[in-house]
Amino acid sequence: MTTTPPPEPRYWLMKSEPQECSIDDALAAPDATVPWTGVRNYQARNFMREGMQVGDGVLFYHSSCPEPGIAGLARVASATRPDPTQFDPESPYHDPKSRPDQPRWLLLDVQALRKTRLLPLAEFRARPELAGLQVLQKGSRLSITPVDAADWKRVVDVLDAAPPA
Template sequence: MNYWLVKSEPDDFSLKDLEALGSDGEGWNGVRNYQARNFMRDDMALGDLVLFYHSSCKQVGVVGIAKVVKTAYPDPSQFDPDSKYFDSKATVDTPRWFQVDIAFERALRRVPLSAMKANAKLAGLALIKASRLSVMPVSTEHFAEILKMGEVT
């Protein structure tokens, strides 16, 4: 099993929005960074666990856990000229962008970015090194530490 972190702006799509969708989850669409796309397309597997991170808000941090429920397939928004994620270079025969489906697993007590930065056990966490990436791998050790920090007692 692999572990991941995905970022979402809660005003656009929050953990509560994901929870409301039930076990089918939601396609993680609109990712337009090649490295993040490659993680989803090439590395994310069915059943992988995902830290759900609220970004671009007053209280940034990990707020819950999701699970990959469908592996990579072409992101349909790239073909829709009315979508803000439209890509005129993408075709059905040669898609450029992919998505996976993730579903809600459970909420955590918010783990703020500041607390993660202050935790020496998370020193090599990709979120701290490459904070702009919207999809990133998380080591088993880092996942366990963040989970421990976010457990509701």
């Protein structure tokens, strides 16, 4: 009998507006786990549905704030399921065209592992070794982007090192 080895870990950069859910909010949640609601881009949704697996690493990125950047490390903590905010008329993420029997939008749970120093976007841009990250590509506005293993290691090494003077 042969067994298939588990898949290689995958890595992702996930953007959250800190006024919606910051790394501190995630760390303060029960089991440091939050549902990642409000994804309303088909490509980002497809990454969640088809690419993300429990245990994958996450760069927790604060966006749409005075100083955007990576604020912590997390992991994917659940499989996908329908995002209930799409059905709630009071939610800013309501989608009147989505139906419970055919939901358009998904969420998964993210577990915060640790807060890091802020790695601001300006520092990203100043580091040639991080130039391959999708978040730095012109026109990239996706809330979820894949990160390859080498870039993950580079980012974690930068986060663990002292910030530039």
